[in-house]
Amino acid sequence: MIRFIAAALALAVSMIATPASAYWEYGHETIASIAYRNVKPQTRAAIDRLLARQALLETPTCPAKTIEQASVWADCVKPLGQRFSYAYNWHYQNVNICKPFTLKGNCPDGNCVSAQVERDVKLLQDKDVPVREKVMALVFLVHFMGDLHQPLHAGDKADLGGNRARSDYGIYGPERLNLHSIMDGLLAERAISTPAPLIVAHSPAERVAMGAGTVEDWSRENWEAARTAYTEAFGGDPCRADVPARGKLDDAAVERLVPLMRTQITRGGLRLARLLDEAFGPPPPEAPKR
Template identity: 70%
Template sequence: MIRKLLLPLLAMLAALLPAQANAYWEYGHETVAAIAYRNVTPAVRTEIGKLLAHQALLETPTCPARTIEQASVWADCIKELGPRFSYAYNWHYQNVNVCKDFTLKGNCPDGNCVSAQIERAAKLLKDRKVPVRERVMALAFLVHFVGDLHQPLHAGDRGDLGGNRARSTYGLYSTERLNLHSIWDGLLAERAISTPPSLVRAYSAEERAAVNGGSIEDWSRDSWQVARDVVYGSAYGDPCGPVPERAKLDEAMIEKLIEPARQQLVKGGLRLARLLDEALG
């Protein structure tokens, strides 16, 4: 009886998947941004507000950035503007092979990867001689790209376009469009964020210190390791073993993945807070 009731619902979800996946991961970016905003210094919150008051200089009225939450999804929104921002397409990810030793060399050609663009945006944001418009854009890119780096399938993969070619089920939910990327971008991200307690709060100095040390390359390695051990490990058993026709994530496995997914959001938020404090403090 339960299965008969669920099937129509799953069919409806399948039809909505592309839109829902986008919406869920917008929720993820907004959560990373909100955590960061709660954990920067009051002076930096003021500086963020001053910069975003100039967001009209971006001349992207369909992609506003009036708040840090809006700024967190600006870099995805501008993809719809076509050639104007097409140069930034490869800045959202760095698909380092999880079955080889970690290295950014060769995986970030000419700085066109997420970790290099985080460094670039932080430098531009810090430099008060840079025109205001460029600093507003740097802020929006920085907030978004730190979120991207902490979605594990933007940091490591198995040559499958960040899991986009890795078909998978999600509990009873199974469609041709469903893959590991859409699960971690959307369905699992939403589940992690909506599971209490709220991730958006002020964290203690000890909690911040536990995750926001190291370099951007260290953070890249950390997310790559999560992609290997958690994402592909949960889907395939052996993260570098044979790839099944369709991975199966049952409800018990999804429950186990909620906490790692939550931790990625926390790490992203607190590490972003560190970079904002360093650039604007």
């Protein structure tokens, strides 16, 4: 319970001090750090070379000199007005948890997080893409892999990614607190700060196992995690007719969700590492001609 109170106070302070900032910096930076620790040495060198050119982004108030800074760049530039407004829909894909999973209809014209992840990898692989565009593709990719692994960026109940799903967190329950901000901030902090450390070098077998799958597979997995979060917050099937107007994550629910969040953060980091290795590594062999 003490951790609930401490985390709640920290969130309250952050909301007052930086109302325009995202809650999820801690999660983004952790996923980026996991990836950086686990990429191949030549990939790490390629990342460093591109980030050394981050001035080409011309966003001095939003630096991207390190992979941790790069991981929050896409949120940092949101207040810059129309300049980056085209990227707003790339941060999420709100697939309804009360309907069968599909990305069709939930990624209009390819404007969603999963589609942009795939585009960014292709841009980094393309030798003809200018350096500035490669730097931007890198910072977008690092950020969007974090978004993809925050469950409330992957699934919701037609409630703006849980922003309209009011919920308490332990004894902390101001009126505007919602499930999205809990998953973005309070629960993310709890998961990351719970021992053991998440930013570690993983074995090759662990990297292969946790990094496996496609972007669509990862989207489905995080959509399922979103349903789990709603189930915990609203005491059962979140799609039933008598779901309460306000949810509550008590101590027991939080204890059940912490391992899920830790797993998704680790998966996000190792999957990002895999994509970065693929983006900066040699091109895949061409299929034999018939």
